[in-house]
Amino acid sequence: MQDVLVIGAGPAGLSLVAALAEAGLAVQGLTLGDPAQPWPNTYGIWVDELEDLGLVPFLEHRWKDCVVHVNSGRLPLHREYGLLHNNRLQTHWLELAEQHQVTWHQGRACRVEHLADHTRVTTEAGEILTARLVVDATGHQAALVQRPAASAISFQAAYGVVGRFSKPPTDPQQMVFMDFRDDYLTPSDRQQPPTFLYAMDLGDGMYFVEETSLAHHPAMPMETLEQRLYQRLRHRGIEVKDIHHVEHCLFPMNQPLPDFTQRVVGFGGAASMVHPASGYMVGALLRRGPGLAAVIAAALSSAQTTPAQAASQAWGALWPADRVRKHYLYLFGLENLMAFDAPQLHQFFTAFFNLPTDDWAGFLADNLTLPEVVQAMVGLFGRASNPVRLGLMRSVFSHGHLLGRTLMS
Template structure:
């Protein structure tokens, strides 16, 4: 019998399996595909987050010139951004896992049964795996992690391409975090859910451009995002000459937190680790995975620790009370963003990115303590124009329950 069975071999599953193996636990993995199968999506992250973790070597690209565009003008960010070398990072975690004798199996987890001393997982093909603890890292569509049913899930959606263009879609050696300018839209389209462009110069004439919806219920369709991306480019006199890669993303921003009393432990999207107000998660995986692995190893090392208690301690390590409270504060922020009209949205982001870099960076990374996040939001309220302030105050009445959870969780 293994100590831990990790289900899923994306960034969440691979990183945690490697971290668990490093603690000396006996670990197995179960995934639908070969764990070495290339990941389909790109992963961006702020360079200082990787510097803090000692992982800068896994960056494929870096940009010092990072900006945001709103209708009122350009906002320089004065912070370096990077794109992870996903193949190198995947190979690193696979090597680390192999070094610590983590073995991987292919199959779909179809049934799970808990016993006093272990959990048994049965695949669709009838194979069984037993472990003292099971971690689900299969993403937000996890079928094993229990959570409340959300009446309305707000999704971030994105459609992007890496390719060559008739003209550079962004300035040389520049990364555009958000281009919310809507001058390319028809008057009717300006009443539709807003989208923004995320783009970067990859060098050698290659660029990555991605049309993204911040969050919306129902989800903005990938067809709409594709159409808007090409409409935006055409408005600027740019044609797509050659496509090297197409990226499609769709994930919920406000998925309910899991039931922390359950025996299956989640990680990544299965554990609702997507930042509700930004969509970021890769940094959270890198920061929180090693701590979760150590907590699991410490729990399972105790002869008196039952699997149920080990799961409880793992959930506590992943979602301590302070982080839960911040989560509801970020959900409050998300509701504000979705309620803003287009002019308010532009004004909001102009004010947000004019905050001291440490404040907005800490908000996006979820790296600050709750009082510091609250202080940053107070600073934002002071900088924002009256129309944004009014929207924020209205939200206190319509979504005040989220603020209540911030104080009481």
């Protein structure tokens, strides 16, 4: 019987498989298809987040010129951004798995049974896999992880194109983190939820442009995002000449936290690890995976540790009390963003990106302590315009329960 069964082989599952195997555990993986199947989406991350992890060599592109555009002007970020080389990183983790004799199975998990000393997972095809601990890394629509029902999930959605254009959609060697300018929209369009452009120069005449909604319930349709992207480009006299890849992204921003008493442990989207106020998750996977693997290895090092105890320790490492409190504070921030109209959003982001870099960077990455997050938010309030301050104060009354969870969780 193996120590751990990991279900899923996307960035979350594969990174954890490698970390668990390197921690000395006997690991098996269950995937719907070949674990080497290419990942469909691009993954951007700030370079300084990878420097601490020794993963900078897995970047395919880097940009020192990173900017945000709002209606009032251009905001330089003075921070380097990167794009992960999916194939190189995926191959690295697969090779680590192979070196440590990880076994792979293909199929869809459909039933889980918890016995005294192990867990049994049965696939649709009837294959039975056993392990002392099961980790579900199958994404936001988790295969086995249970969470409370929710009626109003907000989604971030994006439609992107990698290709060649009649003229550059960004300045040379530039990465546009957010372009919220709405001069291309008609007055009626401006009554709809705002979107922004995320764009980067990939070199050799190739660019990636993506129209993105911050968060919306229900999810903004891909057709609307596609229409806005082309409308934005046309307004700037840009035509798409050659499409190499089309990207569709859709993920929940405010899924409820899982039940931390369950014996199946989640990781990634299955564990609600998306940052509610920014949509970031990859950095969190890379930072937290090795620590989670170490806790699981320590728990399973004793034959006396029950699967329930190992799962409890794993959930505690992934979601300690302070991180849960911060999660509700970020949810409060998300509710504010969704309530702001377009002028307030422009004013908000102007104030946000004028905070000290460590403050806004730490907020986006979720690597600040709870007191530091509060301090950054107080600083933001002090820099914000009166309309933004008024919106924040109103939100205290309408979403004060989230602040209460921050204090009480």
